[in-house]
Amino acid sequence: MRLAAAIEERISSFETELWPSRKVELEARLNYLEAAFVPRHREALAFMMESLGIADPHVQVPMFLVTRTNPPGAMTYYLRGDQPVAVVEVGSGEADGLLLETLLHESTHALDIASKGDDNAFDQLRARLLERGLVRSDAGFHDVPHTLMFVQAAATMRRVYDPEHVAYGDATDLYERSGAIATVENGIWPRFLNGELAREEALHQIVDALYPSSDEDPSRR
Amino acid sequence: MTDGRVLVTLLLALALGAGVGDTVAIAASQPEPSVPVAAASSLELRIDPLVDLYFFVRAQAADLSGAPLAGYLARALPATWPFDLDPR
Incomplete structure (x- = not known):
């Protein structure tokens, strides 16, 4: 009961002492996003879903x-x-720009969750990774589709909001930390988005580059 | 259900139920006629004092990971998936 009372007291002080200034800060960002992001965000979501093979949920x-x-x-x-x-x-x-890309990145997670089982690009990537011997607890099983979410969100930023947008992964150390995954995906996925590759071929090339098949012709590696 | 999940359930029920007087909900705008393609799905940007408080506490727990309270919070509050309330 003492803990409950202490928590209740802290929540009360939060609302009266801390929340007013936080509310001002958040409302300023909300107003910015309402003007800079919201009006075109359905277009951005449509482009992402089309690119990733996600049926609009x-x-x-x-x-x-x-x-x-x-x-x-x-x-x-x-x-x-x-x-x-x-x-x-x-x-x-x-x-x-990084904030807008973050919203798009989280949107990708949301659309992936909502369309689970629809055989979207992430599902296809995960299936291909399992075929190459990865297990669900492997870092690559998470990082390969997750990095693609960043690559797609940055491309969407450039396509819909700002052609000069610098990717979150380049502006931070994200792509550097991602290593080969970011390098491979940034080399292949834009070719799909530009119409030079089919989506399935792009996914195939990404997995092949990162986890070559043991029976693949070595000369192709 | 852990104590953390009970707390999150309460916060989300309040926040998503629009039962909090100070909740500000901004519905995403309808697409402009000039927009060539628009998704049916959309985002709804919100601010809410209870959600802000909850993640403020999580941030403090992360900052003060050596302190007893933070240690308790880190154990009591699910680390990565607190909104996963589906019992599957």
């Missing part, structure tokens, strides 16, 4: 803007029935 995704959260600063969860919900830290110090 007709969902409205709640996206909570918060002043602070634990790393990595943005997350997407799901409720009962696979309803996605996202949380994004919107610190005023982050560049506007």
Whole structure:
């Protein structure tokens, strides 16, 4: 009971002492996003779903803007029935373009969750990775589709919002930390987006480059 | 269900149920006629004091991982998937 009382007291002080200034900060970011992001975001989602082979799940995704959260600063969860919900830290110090790309990245998670089982690009990637011997607990099983989400979100930024947009992965150390995965995907996926490759071929090339088949012709590696 | 999940259930029920007086919900705008392709799916940007508080506490727990309270929170609050309330 003492713990409950202490928590209740802290929540009360949060609402009266901390929340007013946080609300001002969040409303400023909300107003910015309402003007800079929302009007074209359905176009951006359509481009991402078309690129990733996602059948539009007709969902409205709640996206909570918060002043602070634990790393990595943005997350997407799901409720009962696979309803996605996202949380994004919107610190005023982050560049506007990176914030917009973060919203698109979390949108990709949400659409992936909502369309589970629809054989989208991520499902196909995961299936190909399992075929190459990876198991679900392998880092690559998570990182290969996750890095592609960043690559696609950055491409969507350039296509819909800002042709000069610098990818989050380049502006931070994300792509450097991703290593070969980011290098391979940034080399292949834009060729699909530009119409030079079919999606299935692009996915095949990504997996082949990262996890060559043991019976593949060595001269192709 | 862990204590953390109970807390999150409460917060989300309040936040998503629009039962919190200070919740600000901005529905995504309808597409402009000039937009050639628009998804049926959309985002709904929101701010909410309870959700902000919850993630503020999570941030503090992450910052102060050596402190007893943070250690308790880190164990009590699911680390990566707190909104996964589906019992599957």
